[in-house]
Amino acid sequence: MSSPCDPQHAPAGDVGAALMVIDSRLKAIYDGRTETDPEQRQLIDQFTASLGPREARDLLDGACTLIFMFMKWLRMACEDHDKDVIEYVVPSFVATMRMMPKSVPPEAIPTMAGLLVAAGTGLSxxxxxxxxxxxxxxxxxxxEATAFLLAxxxxxxxxxxDFATRLITEALSRADQD
Known part of the structure; x- marks a missing residue:
């Protein structure tokens, strides 16, 4: 029996734009910048301000698609080592999110943990x-923090x-070829 949350029923959204946001955050952290470059922040703010309701929904769906794909990869990696992805990933993410009260208020943590569990069990x-x-x-x-932390x-x-970004870009390339 198919679930109403089965990924085949889910819109993929704008995965490219969501990946661009996450990749820029990763690069900033890897370059040793803990704060977003003001110019980069301005570009991101301009980009998000230019989004209409449909584009904003597509960006949200794209971020959820990233979370799903990252959790799918982690689930397969865990299964290769006889580990459960929920047991292996979710507790450490909750602990990390609790250390990020500016980005992740405590009341948002259950929802983000739920997203991880949904994706980890194959749901959209x-x-x-x-x-x-x-x-x-x-x-x-x-x-955004959830997708970033997974990547x-x-x-x-x-x-x-660059593995997480490459994982998604290669999957998008394969999808374009099909």
Missing amino acids: PSLWRRQYGDWTREEMNPL EHINRITDDR
């Missing part, structure tokens, strides 16, 4: 979230700072 994070209503403004930074976690375990 965006469809899972839609069951509970529209996204709130307060969930935007936590959503950084993948990069760290592969010892390759």
